[in-house]
Amino acid sequence: xxxxxxxxxxxxxxxxxxxxxxxxxxxxxxxxxxxxxxxxxxxxxxxxxxxxxxxxxxxxxxxxxxxxxxxxxxxxxxxxxxxxxxxxxxxxxxxxxxxxxxxxxxxxxxxxxxxxxxxxxxxxxxxxxxxxxxxxxxxxxxxxxxxxxxxxxxxxxxxxxxxxxxxxxxxxxxxxxxxxxxxxxxxxxxxxxxxxxxxxxxxxxxxxxxxxxxxxxxxxxxxxxxxxxxxxxxxxxxxxxxxxxxxxxxxxxxxxxxxxxxxxxxxxxxxxxxxxxxxxxxxxxxxxxxxxxxxxxxxxxxxxxxxxxxxxxxxxxxxxxxxxxxxxxxxxxxxxxxxxxxxxxxxxxxxxxxxxxxxxxxxxxxxxxxxxxxxxxxxxxxxxxxxxxxxxxxxxxxxxxxxxxxxxxxxxxxxxxx
Amino acid sequence: xxxxxxxxxxxxxxxxxxxxxxxxxxxxxxxxxxxxxxxxxxxxxxxxxxxxxxxxxxxxxxxxxxxxxxxxxxxxxxxxxxxxxxxxxxxxxxxxxxxxxxxxxxxxxxxxxxxxxxxxxxxxxxxxxxxxxxxxxxxxxxxxxxxxxxxxxxxxxxxxxxxxxxxxxxxxxxxxxxxxxxxxxxxxxxx
Numbered sequence: 059x060x061x062x063x064x065x066x067x068x069x070x071x072x073x074x075x076x077x078x079x080x081x082x083x084x085x086x087x088x089x090x091x092x093x094x095x096x097x098x099x100x101x102x103x104x105x106x107x108x109x110x111x112x113x114x115x116x117x118x119x120x121x122x123x124x125x126x127x128x129x130x131x132x133x134x135x136x137x138x139x140x141x142x143x144x145x146x147x148x149x150x151x152x153x154x155x156x157x158x159x160x161x162x163x164x165x166x167x168x169x170x171x172x173x174x175x176x177x178x179x180x181x182x183x184x185x186x187x188x189x190x191x192x193x194x195x196x197x198x199x200x201x202x203x204x205x206x207x208x209x210x211x212x213x214x215x216x217x218x219x220x221x222x223x224x225x226x227x228x229x230x231x232x233x234x235x236x237x238x239x240x241x242x243x244x245x246x247x248x249x250x251x252x253x254x255x256x257x258x259x260x261x262x263x264x265x266x267x268x269x270x271x272x273x274x275x276x277x278x279x280x281x282x283x284x285x286x287x288x289x290x291x292x293x294x295x296x297x298x299x300x301x302x303x304x305x306x307x308x309x310x311x312x313x314x315x316x317x318x319x320x321x322x323x324x325x326x327x328x329x330x331x332x333x334x335x336x337x338x339x340x341x342x343x344x345x346x347x348x349x350x351x352x353x354x355x356x357x358x359x360x361x362x363x364x365x366x367x368x369x370x371x372x373x374x375x376x377x378x379x380x381x382x383x384x385x386x387x388x389x390x391x392x393x394x395x396x397x398x399x400x401x402x403x404x405x406x407x408x409x410x411x412x413x414x415x416x417x418x419x420x421x422x423x424x425x426x427x428x429x430x431x432x433x434x435x436x437x438x439x440x441x442x443x444x445x446x447x448x449x450x451x452x453x454x455x456x457x458x459x460x461x462x463x464x465x466x467x468x469x470x471x472x473x474x475x476x
Numbered sequence: 477x478x479x480x481x482x483x484x485x486x487x488x489x490x491x492x493x494x495x496x497x498x499x500x501x502x503x504x505x506x507x508x509x510x511x512x513x514x515x516x517x518x519x520x521x522x523x524x525x526x527x528x529x530x531x532x533x534x535x536x537x538x539x540x541x542x543x544x545x546x547x548x549x550x551x552x553x554x555x556x557x558x559x560x561x562x563x564x565x566x567x568x569x570x571x572x573x574x575x576x577x578x579x580x581x582x583x584x585x586x587x588x589x590x591x592x593x594x595x596x597x598x599x600x601x602x603x604x605x606x607x608x609x610x611x612x613x614x615x616x617x618x619x620x621x622x623x624x625x626x627x628x629x630x631x632x633x634x635x636x637x638x639x640x641x642x643x644x645x646x647x648x649x650x651x652x653x654x655x656x657x658x659x660x661x662x663x664x665x666x667x
Contacts, residue, residue, distance in 0.1 A: 117563075117564055180598070209598065211598050228597060229597060230595060231597070233576050267559060267567075270559055270567035271572030272572075274569040328536075328590060330590055333582055334573050345536050460579075461578045461582025461594075462585060463578055463582070
């Protein structure tokens with residue numbers, strides 16, 4: 059075991075807290091591959107939700123999803139692509155893109171790097187193939203090699219091997235809050251001096267087993283995903299990955315990196331209520347938001363990127379949590395969810411939403427909550443329905459998951475003066 | 477902020493019946509969806525009780541950091557087999573939520589009303605990372621107490637009654653907090 063003595067030597071409270079900036083991003087969603095394509099469609103309010111093609115969805119209540127159909131596999135130098143799950147390909151591709159964006163890709167072999175990623179499903183597609191063969195041929199005749207990339211921590215191991223990284227990794231599997239928790243951990247690790255550079259984010263793939271599960275819970279909408287709308291009927295699933303390169307400010311300055319923004323705060327909590335339903339009053343989600351705000355020094359929030367799944371219970375709970383934290387000001391802060399455009403990316407949701415929020419700061423543009431038509435008195439927030447120029451300096455991004463995992467992060471415009 | 481250990485528990489699934497005699501009525505009366513959840517909840521219940529933590533906790537003073545290895549696949553298998561044998565109607569809305577690795581941590585937070593952060597880390601070595609994470613969170617003043625540990629598959633050829641799973645957890649606490657509570661502090665070290 060790593061810890062040699064439970065005297066726990068390091069005195070973290072005495073460590074000078076360092077600033078953490080974002081210097082690179084990589085993104086794949088149903089909108090496409092890369093920052094440019096994703097942002098063009100996000101700001102235009104385009105939906106990339108289509109009839110699912112990777113499996114037969116005709117027998118399900120919902121038949122659509124946000125498949126990243128423009129992406130198939132990534133180029134591999136060290137590993138054999140055929141043995142890797144789609145989840146590994148997504149993770150490796152977006153990480154390479156983020157490292158290239160940060161202009162650090164050639165240096166990563168020489169510096170200790172923290173990899174902190176979130177996933178709910180891991181290599182679920184491989185698991186699905188394996189289980190189907192077990193049923194067909196029996197356990198003894200199923201190939202164990204088919205589960206080579208099944209477990210949730212294997213994709214991180216593959217990424218380490220492929221990019222020949224040095225350092226450590228931690229995988230978070232906290233349902234839909236996984237990506238945000240992974241960013242939060244990377245943020246804390248850098249600001250307390252454990253690492254100067256971290257690769258963080260999240261990913262998940264579209265697969266029938268999970269789709270069937272959400273379908274069995276009647277959580278998938280048979281029509282459009284309409285977060286905060288009175289007539290909302292549920293969520294739509296998506297797939298993709300989002301990776302951010304976090305860096306200690308001085309380290310970024312020394313290598314003349316282009317700074318995209320700053321991570322300012324992170325908070326997490328548990329509902330302690332129910333496996334699938336959120337705690338209805340929003341009081342526990344509010345704890346995560348409050349912690350993040352406190353961590354960031356209580357900045358003014360200009361925009362809230364909501365978890366906004368489009369399910370009846372999540373949206374009311376999230377509204378209650380926002381109202382509880384911000385009081386009357388809650389009705390003024392613009393709020394939107396990107397899930398109606400690209401779907402719910404589960405473990406990848408928090409990371410992709412953090413990236414989109416960062417872009418909304420960079421391009422000073424409010425992101426539209428598409429498909430919103432009828433206001434719901436129980437979700438009486440300032441829902442942004444149209445993309446528009448807006449002076450966004452600081453954002454709050456929320457993620458809430460099954461089992462009552464809540465996580466929030468604060469991202470802000472980078473200013474030299476803190 | 478100096479974290480110290482104020483609670484330790486290690487229970488095999490072979491000993492679950494005996495363990496059930498050590499828990500409070502509140503835990504004994506709970507119904508569990510599967511034996512992994514039972515082992516996790518019962519282990520942590522005994523540890524909290526022995527560390528003189530009032531349950532239900534009812535606040536966000538305690539956080540939970542849980543590691544799971546391949547053992548969580550046993551839950552997925554049951555769900556998957558349902559779908560594969562019976563088609564989509566076999567996708568159980570009861571089992572599906574338990575296929576996410578954080579279902580064990582979720583059940584602990586629900587059972588003991590723990591509202592601090594709960595983090596699940598899927599990994600082979602279930603304890604190292606979560607212990608480090610818990611120490612970091614206490615060090616960084618993000619929490620004053622943390623339950624850290626995990627569940628591991630001891631031997632996939634063993635049945636549950638023979639000890640297929642092992643639960644190991646620690647209660648970590650900020651030293652000042654432990655002193656104030658009059659907690660027993662374990663002088664525990666490992667490699």
